[in-house]
Amino acid sequence: MTENFSLSEFTRSTTAARRGLPNTLPGELMPAALQTLAMLERIRAHLSAAAGRDIPVQILSGYRAPAVNTAVGGSANSDHMRASAADIIAPAFGPAIDVARELAAHVGDLRIGQLINEFPGASGWVHVSTRAPLAVVNRVITITAAGPRAGIVSA
Known part of the structure; x- marks a missing residue:
């Protein structure tokens, strides 16, 4: 689909595979x-330029069919179901909080x-979406077990 990302990577879901749920991107x-x-x-280009070397970006979760989104506990209004979001990591750049x-x-x-820094720590990830939220205060946030906070924070 693009130079560094494939449709299969964008629609891959271990939860869908494990539960036998279809996760095919609708044509529309x-x-x-x-x-996205x-x-x-x-x-990827920005992180590579900032690091001065190639930085691959790994998609942990891209498109989610509604049943897959429910199975992973996603928001009922998730941009993943609109093919407008991805959860990513870039280990060659550093931990998700650095990204x-x-x-x-x-x-x-x-x-x-x-941009959402989700669950900072060794197993965290970064959620990015093409759709801006209605409230500007929600454009860059961190989500922890304690709930959401404005900005990028470590805990």
Whole structure:
């Protein structure tokens, strides 16, 4: 689909595979998926430039069919179901919090609608979406077990 990201990578779901749930991207969501993957290309290029070396970006979760979204405990309004979001890591750049901090300063330039540092720590990830939230205060947030907080914080 793009130079560094495939449709199969964007729709891959271990939960769907384990539970036998289909996770095929509907044709009408292809434009949104392409827009999301283009954002991921911009993110990869930015992280690579910031690091001075190639930084691969791994998609942990991209498109989710509604049943898959329910199975993973996703929000009923999740941008994943619209093919407008991806949960990512970039281990060659550093932990997810470092990725989130680097991207947070460039959300406008990278055309990231929303950036969420999810569950900071060794197993955390960064959620990026092409759709901006209705409340500007929710554009860059951190979600921990204690709930959401504005900005990128470590705990």
